[in-house]
């Protein structure tokens with residue numbers, strides 16, 4: 001049945017068209033200033049989740065290591081076996097000085113023969129985008145691939161280890177705990193800090 005309403009057939013007046021254009025312009029401005037930037041930001045939480053997964057992986061690996069290179073199966077470093085207040089008696093060994101943190105002799109973590117074995121070996125470890133060791137690897141030294149794609153392409157990690165015996169987040173001379181700081185940078189350039197402690201048990 002044909003439309004017979006004369007108002008509809010008359011179309012829009014000039015005023016109506018101008019109002020329509022103004023409303024459209026306001027709506028467009030709203031979309032471009034509010035919604036489009038949100039679309040960009042909505043990527044960040046996903047990257048933060050992935051950064052957290054990556055940090056968890058590396059922290060789990062580090063905390064599973066021995067406390068110190070100098071500790072032996074039967075004797076922990078800094079264990080005063082005869083309780084005389086010093087560490088110069090038979091069988092007693094000192095923990096690694098903070099200045100010697102980092103890989104011990106012949107230790108590396110950049111291929112499947114990686115041989116880090118204690119917490120502070122990771123001090124100074126840098127892997128991923130922007131570093132000379134450009135590939136983030138798992139604890140077995142393997143490249144993390146999912147469906148043939150590098151799982152953490154564009155991410156980077158940076159690790160620092162220090163003594164923090166009173167666990168206040170600040171380096172101190174108490175060698176009973178090591179503070180592990182892991183910095184993960186997302187492909188968007190956002191750096192997130194994660195931390196964990198490993199005590200001398």
Ligand SMILES: [Ca+2]
Nearest residue numbers: 084086087089
């Ligand atoms: Ca002693």
Ligand SMILES: [Ca+2]
Nearest residue numbers: 104117118121
């Ligand atoms: Ca070591």
Ligand SMILES: [Ca+2]
Nearest residue numbers: 069118120121
């Ligand atoms: Ca070490």
Ligand SMILES: [Ca+2]
Nearest residue numbers: 164168170172
């Ligand atoms: Ca401290």
